[in-house]
Amino acid sequence: DGGITQSPKYLFRKEGQNVTLSCEQNLNHDAMYWYRQDPGQGLRLIYYSQIVNDFQKGDIAEGYSVSREKKESFPLTVTSAQKNPTAFYLCASSLQGNLLAAEAFFGQGTRLTVV
């Protein structure tokens, strides 16, 4: 089955720790995205990548880092510099370069809680 897989589904982090959220897709999509979702605030873009070994900051990149070493993988690290990391994190992918670019496919999300 083609799709996008996020892991883990739930993650608990102690204050001061870095944690990495996994995102893998087998849709052969060029573009991948990380969004943060907070209650009542919709989806806010953290980072996105249009091609391997390249990525751009979104609207709320501070305290986060990403890598895109493989087309299928786009892990997100939540660093200790992120002051309020408790949220629902969504990874997505889409085709690029045509009018289908906006049809993003989302993973099931990772709920991160700071304890």
Added chain:
Amino acid sequence: QQQVKQSPQSLIVQKGGISIINCAYENTAFDYFPWYQQFPGKGPALLIAIRPDVSEKKEGRFTISFNKSAKQFSLHIMDSQPGDSATYFCAASNSSASKIIFGSGTRLSIRP
């Protein structure tokens, strides 16, 4: 200019009624307008989408109406059912930029 404004924030509709969610945008370079549906604890899923050269698109009980001159588009859900209860996001994209801008979401509840 990159924003997509969505309203209302929450909506309660009786079963069988029509649910209407509205969105507005500023950037005239946007050329694709999808709607996503999200159930609690799940990722959003594409529901229906429209291009600006079309004023309306219908898929089953879901219809997008698009007003290019007003830079507005809306989602209509006919004969709303309890299973339609979810959060709905409108979005806009400039396909050449490969960046998707989402509205803030509407939490829809359908009362039986």
